Amino acid sequence: MPPAQPLLEVTGLTKSLGGKRVVDGVGFTCRAGEVLGLLGPNGAGKTTSLRMCYGFLRPDAGTVRIAGHDLVADGDAARRALGVCTQNDSYDSDFTVRGNLEQTAHYYRPKIDDSAARIDELLRQFDLVDYANHKPEMLSGGYKRRLMIARAVVHRPQVVFLDEPTTGLDPQARMGVWELVSRLRAEGMAVVLTTHYMDEAERLSDRLILLEAGKVRSEGTTRELLGSVVGEHVVMLPFNTPEAANVDAWMRARQIRPATVLTDWHFALDATGLAAFVAAFPGLRYEVRQPTLDDLFLTLGKKEDHA
Amino acid sequence: MSPTNPLFKPAFDWQSRAVLGRHLRVHLRNWHTAAVPPICEPLIMLLAFGVGLGGQVQSLTWRGETVSYLAYLAPGILAYTAFMTSFFQSLYSAFMRMHYQKSWEGQLTTQVRLEHVVWGEALWSATLATSYAVIVCGVLAAFDVWGPLDLHWAWLPLTIPLIFVTAVAFSAAGLFFTAIIPTLDHMGLPFFLVIIPIGFASSTYFPLPDIAWLHSLVQANPLHHLAEGLRRLMLEGELTGHLLAAPALGIGMILLLMPLDLRLLRKRVFGDA
Structure with a gap:
């Protein structure tokens, strides 16, 4: 059976900030049910690339296609197919956990089918039922991350970006997030992950992209990448x-x-x-x-x- | 400001309404505490300045006629509420949401884009300012029934859309400072640079002194026209050009400031010009 068409297609992304080219012709793809790890040392261009992929930055050149929709030309459709969990806890502190999911659902058109049932399902899946009526500030770091990921997938996106989803979490909470990432993959989402934890990248990613000085240095499975770069x-x-x-x-x-x-x-x-x-x-x-x-x-x- | 103009189209998009809806939801949940300032503030102002200071001043000359200070003040409070509420909301509250609460970032990870967040903030500030103005009208009506005021009410509902448009303009001015002030500690700057000068040079609390250049200058101040327009309407029952000048100047401010706000906020939020 031929491999499925990529849900995420990034081509020739280029971006200069402050007169310096920080991303230079980056391209990669991610398919349904695949976890793609984006790696690189500080300043390699990971965050800038990711921010262009979910529309926070406008690329100087290059294209991002989400589920076949161009992020610039067909932004609404592309964003409808896209879920983002940022590195910062950007939940809405004026709402409870359930309120956050309900409010996030208001930010999508076409409207989410059975949004109440979807929110109940997410609260169960993400083990947030007991905290549904709590303000997010009351949650531990691990549960805040759960809420952030739940917000990112409330509209059943096809592509999910997780920007350092486990930074600052204790080992148990990290493993909880790993299980959620595995679940998203099992549901057929294309997941793009950045992390500084090498064990996490190795364990979760089906494929890795290594960025260096704003360019794709190497890509492949963990073993292929290590063989080509390290030895x-x-x-x-x-x-x-x-x-x-x-x-x-x-x-x-x-x-x-x-x-x-x-x-x-x-x-x-x-x-x-x-x-x-x-x-x-x-x-x-x-x-x-x-x-x-x-x-x-x-x-x-x-x-x-x-x- | 056509709905098809790419700079202003986002104001009419569903995403801007979704952002406005978010603020409305939060506000309505706290309606009992949120309604206290718009009720108490004019009440305090009317009692302190209108009754208290007015007791000393008694009356003043306005357009060659003698009016009580309380009557002079009442429409000024209405105009000032629209100005202050919209400016403060789009400055302080929007800054908190953008900088500290990170709720803008949360919205921006969805189908909502920055232009929707910014327009949503402006529309919400203006909506709140207009609703506060309506509440102030209720307080003034109570004073009218009680006796100290004798106001014309017939055409006042017509001014609501005009107040709304003018309030959007003040919101655009507030968002400009949201975009440029570095931290909460610098919040005093727009108060000194905008609120105090515009507030005092506006005929809200007292008639302007007979200085030619000052009278020329305030012609560019929408708050002056709003206060004078409401005063002519409420004290004399006349619809005047002031009521059109306020939103007309407001539209000019919106055309000038909103694109600038968007550009500055894009740089601030995304680090990208």
Whole structure:
């Protein structure tokens, strides 16, 4: 069966702010039932790209199509198919939890079918029934996030943007949000997620887009992305040992620049490189592991420092 | 201000009404406390200035005739309520919603766009100002029945749309400051720059001194025309050009300020010009 048409199609997004080009030709797609993780170090252009995708910023060039509707030319239809959970808690503090969902429903046309039933359903799904008549300020951080996500999907959108939905939450609340994201995916929504938590990106995303200096640096599954940017294996060893000088010389000869984490060096090697390292230091104690998204950020950080 | 003009079309879109509806819902939920200021403020003003100060001043000369200070003041309070309510709502309340409460951001994640949020704020401020003006009319009517005032009421309902349009203009002025003041601490600036000068140079609380340049200057002040128009209507029963000059100047302010407000607020809210 051919893959479904993407619900989100972003092409050639470009934006300059304050005379500096912060997003430069970014493009990506997201299909129904897919979670797309948008990653990148600070200043990579994630937030600006996302804000253009949901209409907060006007792109200098490029297009955003939501469920086939151009966000500029056919804005109302595109926005009807779009749900947004911003990083800030932007619920309406003049209303209760239920009131927030009811009020949000007023901001959509065509009107939401059976909005009262939809709101009851969301209160149940998001475990908010007991707090339905509470003001949002009374909720814990995790439940505020639940409300924010519930607001974003009250109109049954096809594409949902979640901008750092778990920032500042404790581990239990984060896992609660992960379950909700999985549920949105199971309902067939296309979910675009930004996060600083690498475990979260790995666990939730079907596909990742890595932005660097306003451009798409790489994209694919977590493994593909790590393979292309970091390498196949990561070697960890302490640098305060007598053998460190020899290892340092070995790395310099191969133009390998390790990331320094506390008292350890972390550096990526492909299979051939690892075989050469093993042969060069037979008596050395070190650890070899699979790369993670943390390594990816350390790699990008090194490049930034170098630049 | 045609509904097809792209700058003004959002004022007529359903999204602006949805924003207005949101503010109305919040207001009606607190109607019992929200109605206190528009009832008490004119009451206090009429008692303090009209009865209290009026007891000292007794009467003044207006258009060559002697009128009691209370009678002079009554239409001025009506006009000032429309001005102050719309300006304050679109300044302070809108600033709180935009900057602290983040409810604008919440609305902007939906089918509502910034132009709808801004027009919704302006329309709501004007709606509230007009409704407060109606409440003030009720207080004035009570004074009329009680005895201290003797006002003409026949044509007053006709002025409601004129008050509304003028109030939209004052809202546009309030939104301009919402867009540019950095923090709540700077809220005093528009009060000194707009409310006090416009309020005092407007014939609301006292007749303007006989200074030629001042009389020329106030011709550009919609509040002056609104106060004088309402005064002529309520004290003499005459419909005058002042009642048309107020909304006409108001429309000029709307045409000038709303596009500017939108541009400044876009930069403020989104960081994008």
